[in-house]
Amino acid sequence: MEIRTAKKPDGMTAIFLIDDPAAPKPEDSAVRAYLAEWELEPKWEQEMPVDGQPRRVMYFGECYLRGFLPHIEKIVETHGEYVPEKT
Numbered sequence: 001m002e003i004r005t006a007k008k009p010d011g012m013t014a015i016f017l018i019d020d021p022a023a024p025k026p027e028d029s030a031v032r033a034y035l036a037e038w039e040l041e042p043k044w045e046q047e048m049p050v051d052g053q054p055r056r057v058m059y060f061g062e063c064y065l066r067g068f069l070p071h072i073e074k075i076v077e078t079h080g081e082y083v084p085e086k087t
Helices: 026-039 071-076
Strands: 002-007 012-019 044-050 051-063
Touching: 002 071, 026 071
Parallel strands: none
Antiparallel strands: 002 012, 012 051, 044 051
């Protein structure tokens, strides 16, 4: 899974979680499980080309995902090995 950000015209940041449905990585399912555990839902999710390749993209607003993003980044960095505890 890849995490990308983009500044929006209102000054906030859009967060995109991008995966390749044709070549899933361990962190893809780990991130999705983490999102489900915390009942975090993207503003939208769709399959679309990214850098000319077909990808599945989830879009979140910065404020919504802010406190969770460090955990998601660590899940991606460790290829799904890091499992944050829900407190």
